[in-house]
Amino acid sequence: MINRNKVKTYSVKFRYSKVKNTDFAKPPKPGRSFSTFYASLQNILKAKDLRILVDAIVKAHKRNKPVIFMCGAHVIKCGLNPIVIELIKKKVISCLCLNGAGIIHDFEIAYQARTSEDVARNLKSGKFGMGREPADFLNLAIEEGVSEGWGLGSSVARKIAKSKLRFKNLSIIYNADKNKIPVCVFVAVGTDIIHQHPSFNAALTGEGSLRDFHLLRDCVAGLNNGGVVLNFGSAVILPEVFLKALNLSRNLGNQVKNFTTANFDMIHHYRPSQNVVSRPVMQGGKGFYMIGHHEIMLPVLAQAVVDKL
Numbered sequence: 177m178i179n180r181n182k183v184k185t186y187s188v189k190f191r192y193s194k195v196k197n198t199d200f201a202k203p204p205k206p207g208r209s210f211s212t213f214y215a216s217l218q219n220i221l222k223a224k225d226l227r228i229l230v231d232a233i234v235k236a237h238k239r240n241k242p243v244i245f246m247c248g249a250h251v252i253k254c255g256l257n258p259i260v261i262e263l264i265k266k267k268v269i270s271c272l273c274l275n276g277a278g279i280i281h282d283f284e285i286a287y288q289a290r291t292s293e294d295v296a297r298n299l300k301s302g303k304f305g306m307g308r309e310p311a312d313f314l315n316l317a318i319e320e321g322v323s324e325g326w327g328l329g330s331s332v333a334r335k336i337a338k339s340k341l342r343f344k345n346l347s348i349i350y351n352a353d354k355n356k357i358p359v360c361v362f363v364a365v366g367t368d369i370i371h372q373h374p375s376f377n378a379a380l381t382g383e384g385s386l387r388d389f390h391l392l393r394d395c396v397a398g399l400n401n402g403g404v405v406l407n408f409g410s411a412v413i414l415p416e417v418f419l420k421a422l423n424l425s426r427n428l429g430n431q432v433k434n435f436t437t438a439n440f441d442m443i444h445h446y447r448p449s450q451n452v453v454s455r456p457v458m459q460g461g462k463g464f465y466m467i468g469h470h471e472i473m474l475p476v477l478a479q480a481v482v483d484k485l
Contacts, residue, residue: 249277305369328384329359
């Protein structure tokens with residue numbers, strides 16, 4: 177029989193506790209400014225991580241270290257271009273990475289200030305993705321630009337810049353190029369609606385995307401001791417490309433460690449958790465995984481960064 181009278185106890189006052197009242201959130205108040213609201217967040221778990229990440233981005237900006245912003249097309253589709261553009265204008269973002277769908281939605285916004293097709297409706301009749309303008313413009317931009325020696329991102333950016341697109345000021349690609357920030361676009365053949373059109377040139381698209389890969393590799397080389405990598409909503413392509421760019425940069429003799437990474441998405445995905453948050457910073461640095469809707473998380477992050485600049 178166990179003799180419970182022999183159980184040893186001690187005062188909780190002498191025990192280390194991970195949570196204390198000085199880390200608590202402050203109650204809401206009417207009319208509070210964003211900076212006051214941000215300061216009211218608790219210093220616990222993801223709120224604490226957000227503070228560390230914001231400070232890392234601000235520090236990278238002040239030290240002229242790269243802040244690489246990778247985003248899936250959903251970021252563009254949910255109306256966040258003005259947020260990204262402001263970070264571009266303030267030179268917070270130093271390299272913009274998109275997937276193939278990103279250039280399509282960004283073009284449609286520049287062209288007509290609206291995007292996001294009803295896939296289910298048009299798929300029934302084979303009309304899905306068969307709009308003329310995105311394919312004609314983007315495939316021609318790629319053909320012309322890559323043939324002249326440019327990467328895929330620069331090819332599209334230059335075409336938009338030279339165009340008379342009515343809403344191009346809303347384009348993140350146009351604004352990045354205007355502010356001399358590299359635009360890298362990584363395409364998987366067959367994933368994008370413009371690949372269905374006869375104007376699509378797979379060879380030039382692949383060549384342009386490869387040039388962007390080496391451009392990203394050069395940006396990644398500068399992450400050492402203070403850079404930041406942010407991935408918003410790309411579950412596979414951009415995390416995979418980033419990991420290879422990091423590996424190639426190290427293989428070529430660059431020391432790339434002691435930097436910060438963060439993945440933002442609505443659910444937890446394996447590949448970004450490994451290729452963005454975990455593996456890249458094993459030699460030094462810190463990675464964060466933030467779960468939440470882009471249309472909330474990105475404005476909060478951006479406002480916190482801008483307030484601290």
